[in-house]
Amino acid sequence: MKIALLGYGKMGKVIERIALERGHEIVLKIDKDDRDYDIKGADVAIDFSVPSAAYSNLKKCIENGVPVVCGTTGWLDKYDDIVRFCQEKNGGLIYASNFSIGVNLFFKLNEYLAKLMNGIQGYDVYMEEIHHTQKLDAPSGTAITLAEQIIKNSNKTGWNIEVPVEEEIYIDVKRENEVPGTHTVTYKSNEDIISIQHKAQSREGFALGAVLSAEWLKGKKGVYSIQDVLNIEM
Structure with missing residues (x-):
């Protein structure tokens, strides 16, 4: 080809x-x-x-x-x-x-977890994404996809990277040397924390x-x- x-x-x-x-x-x-x-x-x-x-x-x-x-x-x-x-x-x-094959499996897991958490009281959701310092866009496209999946299956109205807002998903964007890409989705309550993460080891x-x-x-x-x-x- x-x-x-x-x-x-x-x-x-x-x-x-x-x-x-x-x-x-x-x-x-x-x-x-x-x-x-x-x-x-x-x-x-x-x-x-x-x-x-x-x-x-x-x-x-x-x-x-x-x-x-x-x-x-x-x-x-x-x-x-x-x-x-x-x-x-x-x-x-x-x-x-x-x-990434692994990330697309992670998307499927994220969507399923969002559906499970929808309607469960007492949990708030936030995200973190870490990439190399050369990445031009923030948040990453992967983070946006994850956020949109959660929004579709929750009462969240959007996402932002500035400050945590109750009705939106806060995405904590970090840029560090030589990080191919790490994405974490976390649901937190007063009693416990549930997190899923995908961490790329290379390109x-x-x-x-x-x-x-x-x-x-x-x-x-x-x-x-x-x-x-x-x-x-x-």
Whole structure:
């Protein structure tokens, strides 16, 4: 399979190595600031660029009939536009806030726990997310996904990263050197504390999930999620 890498930072390099190990060919490597490139020679593209580049990268892929896997976060105010554009052009797209297999199992666990806790009196929920200092968006896309799952299954009305507010989920955002990603969801009462946590040990899991998604998406039309790839019902 011929893969175009849109974004060639630390994640892009790990994706390249895993793709080559799985017998694929990298036909294009684009830096975050490059907008003038030809995508047509690729069977599929993988975008781990920056929020300011993701939208135009996805549009270019879809316009040229190249299915695209996107793991860039921080641009989701334009997500609905991309979905409509993909459907109009009969393109192929997978977006995920996190491509790690373990994280997507964690999403399933988070959703189930939120349903269990809904209606139980005396508990409040808050979150913590820790990432490396180079991460551009805060909170992480993964943290937002976790929060949205809880909001859907509780009386919380939103989330914030500024100060704890009773009707919202407080997300404590931390940036530390060389932390691939740690997410913790905690329910606290006066009597006890319930916590679930996912801690990434490297970028390998994210990269492998992205390559598996690219393999799955090749030749397909439509808008999909990582749950479709992993066959996990959410």
